[in-house]
Amino acid sequence: MQSAVYAAVGQLVGAGQRDTMTIPEVADLAGVNPTSIYRRWGSIDALLGEVAVAALTQGEPLPDTGVLRDDIAEWASVIAADVGRPKRRAYLRAMVAARDDVVEACPCWEVRREQAEEMIARASERGEATPSVRQLLDHVIAPLYHHAVFGLAVDDAYVAELVDDVVAMLGAAPGSAGGR
Amino acid sequence: MQSAVYAAVGQLVGAGQRDTMTIPEVADLAGVNPTSIYRRWGSIDALLGEVAVAALTQGEPLPDTGVLRDDIAEWASVIAADVGRPKRRAYLRAMVAARDDVVEACPCWEVRREQAEEMIARASERGEATPSVRQLLDHVIAPLYHHAVFGLAVDDAYVAELVDDVVAMLGAAPGSAGGR
Structure with missing residues (x-):
């Protein structure tokens, strides 16, 4: 589930929807249940923060x-x-x-x-x-x-x-x- | 008008409404016509940017x-x-x-x-x-x-x-x- 959710967030950030994305939108794009996202991350800000850290620190x-x-x-x-x-x-x-x-x-x-x-x-x-x-x-x-x-x-x-x-x-x- | 508008923006930022404030709200609080704000600053982001610069660089x-x-x-x-x-x-x-x-x-x-x-x-x-x-x-x-x-x-x-x-x-x- 994590990689599908991360990918969905990345797609929305790439589409300029960083400030407006919602958990239901992410869930829909990732093909997972919104409740699972709420349960694991609590809020869209917490999720976005986690994905941002992952994106900024992975690599070479x-x-x-x-x-x-x-x-x-x-x-x-x-x-x-x-x-x-x-x-x-x-x-x-x-x-x-x-x-x-x-x-x-x-x-x-x-x-x-x-x-x-x-x-x-x-x-x-x-x-x-x-x-x-x-x-x-x-x-x-x-x-x-x-x-x-x-x-x-x-x-x-x-x-x-x-x-x-x-x-x-x-x-x-x-x-x-x-x-x- | 500028000082009333700046003060209204400052009040909304102070109240935690930085990300959600709108030009009509600022206009209402400042007691000016929203059209005047649109004409002078174009967007809430441009206005907020200008007030931020003023707030961050004034002083001693x-x-x-x-x-x-x-x-x-x-x-x-x-x-x-x-x-x-x-x-x-x-x-x-x-x-x-x-x-x-x-x-x-x-x-x-x-x-x-x-x-x-x-x-x-x-x-x-x-x-x-x-x-x-x-x-x-x-x-x-x-x-x-x-x-x-x-x-x-x-x-x-x-x-x-x-x-x-x-x-x-x-x-x-x-x-x-x-x-x-």
Whole structure:
């Protein structure tokens, strides 16, 4: 049932019906009973939030180039290409709209945190200086998402600037490094 | 008429009706003719976008402490306190929702850009090393807005970390400084 429901939500988001879709519509399109959707997800916002997280965090394996800077650049570039697509932007905005009810940590952000932790841990093992996980999230992911959500440009040149910036932070303050 | 309409929109946003308000409702509350609102703003989304920009960018004068780092810290702290308020968050999300139609540069972002330019120009005149305007926007404003929009914490400790980060960038790469 989950994949049919996810696909139906994706189809409605793609058709520009993100803000207006209802559980009966999703149920009809997915060929399942609306009651089952109500029982499992509770509300259309909860369902939409879950599908958005799934859509935004699935995808390519984490880069492992052997050099942290290159890992970050590749990681950021995949995310930028992803959030730059209109349908993904619609999902991102759906996440934002769902935030009023979801006061817990944003699950989409949590996936990025785990990925940042893994890349930084590998770099530390290799003896590289590293930014903290927070720095990677705040200075690479946040600006990318911010640009995407507000309709600003998210291109390769922009990604390269962000990567330069986060690497520059590193060189300046070795005391603040170490993958915290 | 503008102030009555802005006040009516503000009242409806405050009452949690951001997503459902209509032009006739706003007109009724403001005591103006709906036709005048349609003629001037065209749609409820355009009106809501304009009010959101006004709400998000009005306020305190730009800090002028004589030291760029302190200017940035004060500026960021005022913005953080502002976007951390539920009503302002609602406005920010209204801006995000309006983005589908508004492909031009986000006006709210433009106000922050002008403020960053002014603080950096003053610091350059004093002979201080400065980050670029883009760096200030991407690494202080974007993470603050991102946190606010996604319901993550926006407190003084967080602001202090962002300020440290952008100052660290400076020290590391003097070649990239200079207020570009």
